[in-house]
Amino acid sequence: MKLDAMRAACSKCNLRELCLPMGLTDADLQHIDRLVGARRSLRRGDALFCAGEPFESIFAVRSGFFKTRVSVDDGRERVTGFQMAGELLGLDGISAERHTCDAIALEDSEVCVIGYSRLEEVSRDVLGLQRQFHRVLSREIVREQGVMLLLGGVRAEARLAAFLLNLGERLRSRGFSGSSMVLRMTREEIGSYLGIKLETVSRAFSRFQEESLLEVRQRNVRVVDEAGLRRLAFEAPG
Amino acid sequence: MKLDAMRAACSKCNLRELCLPMGLTDADLQHIDRLVGARRSLRRGDALFCAGEPFESIFAVRSGFFKTRVSVDDGRERVTGFQMAGELLGLDGISAERHTCDAIALEDSEVCVIGYSRLEEVSRDVLGLQRQFHRVLSREIVREQGVMLLLGGVRAEARLAAFLLNLGERLRSRGFSGSSMVLRMTREEIGSYLGIKLETVSRAFSRFQEESLLEVRQRNVRVVDEAGLRRLAFEAPG
DNA sequence: CGTTTGCTTGACAGCATTCAACGTTGGTGG
DNA sequence: CCACCAACGTTGAATGCTGTCAAGCAAACG
Numbered sequence: 020m021k022l023d024a025m026r027a028a029c030s031k032c033n034l035r036e037l038c039l040p041m042g043l044t045d046a047d048l049q050h051i052d053r054l055v056g057a058r059r060s061l062r063r064g065d066a067l068f069c070a071g072e073p074f075e076s077i078f079a080v081r082s083g084f085f086k087t088r089v090s091v092d093d094g095r096e097r098v099t100g101f102q103m104a105g106e107l108l109g110l111d112g113i114s115a116e117r118h119t120c121d122a123i124a125l126e127d128s129e130v131c132v133i134g135y136s137r138l139e140e141v142s143r144d145v146l147g148l149q150r151q152f153h154r155v156l157s158r159e160i161v162r163e164q165g166v167m168l169l170l171g172g173v174r175a176e177a178r179l180a181a182f183l184l185n186l187g188e189r190l191r192s193r194g195f196s197g198s199s200m201v202l203r204m205t206r207e208e209i210g211s212y213l214g215i216k217l218e219t220v221s222r223a224f225s226r227f228q229e230e231s232l233l234e235v236r237q238r239n240v241r242v243v244d245e246a247g248l249r250r251l252a253f254e255a256p257g
Numbered sequence: 258m259k260l261d262a263m264r265a266a267c268s269k270c271n272l273r274e275l276c277l278p279m280g281l282t283d284a285d286l287q288h289i290d291r292l293v294g295a296r297r298s299l300r301r302g303d304a305l306f307c308a309g310e311p312f313e314s315i316f317a318v319r320s321g322f323f324k325t326r327v328s329v330d331d332g333r334e335r336v337t338g339f340q341m342a343g344e345l346l347g348l349d350g351i352s353a354e355r356h357t358c359d360a361i362a363l364e365d366s367e368v369c370v371i372g373y374s375r376l377e378e379v380s381r382d383v384l385g386l387q388r389q390f391h392r393v394l395s396r397e398i399v400r401e402q403g404v405m406l407l408l409g410g411v412r413a414e415a416r417l418a419a420f421l422l423n424l425g426e427r428l429r430s431r432g433f434s435g436s437s438m439v440l441r442m443t444r445e446e447i448g449s450y451l452g453i454k455l456e457t458v459s460r461a462f463s464r465f466q467e468e469s470l471l472e473v474r475q476r477n478v479r480v481v482d483e484a485g486l487r488r489l490a491f492e493a494p495g
Numbered sequence: 496c497g498t499t500t501g502c503t504t505g506a507c508a509g510c511a512t513t514c515a516a517c518g519t520t521g522g523t524g525g
Numbered sequence: 526c527c528a529c530c531a532a533c534g535t536t537g538a539a540t541g542c543t544g545t546c547a548a549g550c551a552a553a554c555g
Contacts, residue, residue, distance in 0.1 A: 160398055253330060
């Protein structure tokens with residue numbers, strides 16, 4: 020977990036259309052290059068931050084893959100999200116000025132460190148940034164609402180189908196295949212995120228394969244019948 | 258659903274310590290009186306806004322009680338939250354500049370209309386407001402994370418117990434009893450929010466009464482054994 | 496006073512969990 | 526290079542919680 024002295028420039032970053040600077044004008048882009056203090060590299064398994072730590076920065080995933088999790092009572096953990104390149108980590112820490120979850124790298128990763136007081140300062144000057152930051156916060160609210168609907172409303176197989184479709188979309192918008200993917204997380208982590216047990220995840224994968232919706236070999240997943248998967252994800256419960 | 262010409266002054270509002278102005282200095286308070294454009298009154302059953310409508314304002318509950326809901330596919334609805342005095346509505350609309358849910362008054366209510374562009378403008382001048390608004394957005398993210406944990410991790414009875422405790426806390430911080438409350442929503446709405454069926458909600462209430470955790474008569478609920486309820490809410494699943 | 500809406504309760508079915516055993520993969524060290 | 530171990534994944538059988546369907550009751554409303 021080393022600190023990279025090199026400052027990152029959003030204006031030259033090829034993730035700028037996915038990340039915080041999304042939609043900003045070129046002029047605004049110039050102004051926000053002072054936002055990112057440094058990059059930070061993490062090895063697989065490293066914690067970017069932990070619940071309870073003072074909140075000072077948010078983080079943008081530059082490369083790699085993360086999970087966020089909370090520990091409930093007796094050591095059990097629950098995964099609250101997965102983050103890939105261009106997505107932000109730490110937004111939940113703003114409210115109480117302490118992080119409320121752990122962020123763990125699921126593979127070797129790199130993040131941009133965005134000092135929060137700096138962000139507040141710059142977003143007063145740069146209207147586009149203020150607007151965009153609010154959008155990002157709001158989008159996270161909407162995303163979680165979607166997860167709530169999933170967790171509360173639909174059966175295990177539909178949850179997994181929706182999860183895979185969502186993962187595919189996010190990969191696709193990053194220029195990857197979207198139908199052929201390598202999962203970075205274990206069955207247990209998927210299950211924890213979706214509110215089901217790892218055995219149930221495994222069974223759902225097997226059944227999807229039987230029904231020719233997917234080809235699954237361990238963490239390699241290929242979506243064979245996306246329409247079928249989509250039908251399953253949106254079906255009525257029961 | 259009428260528009261009240263009288264402008265509301267946050268600086269004189271007795272909800273200011275619960276609402277958006279929470280924690281602001283007296284000096285800042287003066288500056289944000291221009292925030293609230295008008296009040297709006299709603300009758301029970303009225304929609305404050307609906308999913309898909311253009312987003313222009315957020316709303317602060319001045320009095321009364323609301324639910325937010327989304328309609329999934331074929332007319333079924335899912336409740337995504339309940340809001341009482343001092344809480345904000347419409348934050349999810351920022352991301353796409355359209356509301357993503359319906360907000361329905363569960364009793365005759367009044368809200369303060371906060372124009373969003375005005376809010377952005379003022380929060381550039383008033384540092385405390387900028388900070389507080391970010392906190393509010395972040396708090397909503399954290400709140401939803403809590404619901405996700407509930408929905409994904411625990412049994413029906415634990416969900417209801419946690420729900421009642423949360424409701425009690427919020428009532429208490431508004432000067433009400435917290436242990437003796439009148440529910441403003443139906444069993445079906447509670448169930449929809451908690452991801453369980455209304456029959457299950459009803460059974461859980463009955464069982465809580467058998468076990469002397471609650472006294473329930475229709476929508477009148479009295480918490481008899483708060484510690485016991487808390488134990489139930491945090492217990493391991495299964 | 497009747498109708499509508501909301502609430503309670505019972506019986507049964509179904510899906511997910513639990514417990515358990517076994518298979519696979521990848522890394523380590525002999 | 527192979528053996529071995531640990532972590533991860535798959536599958537089966539039994540249990541149990543929650544959903545479904547149905548009936549009856551209570552409260553609210555006009």
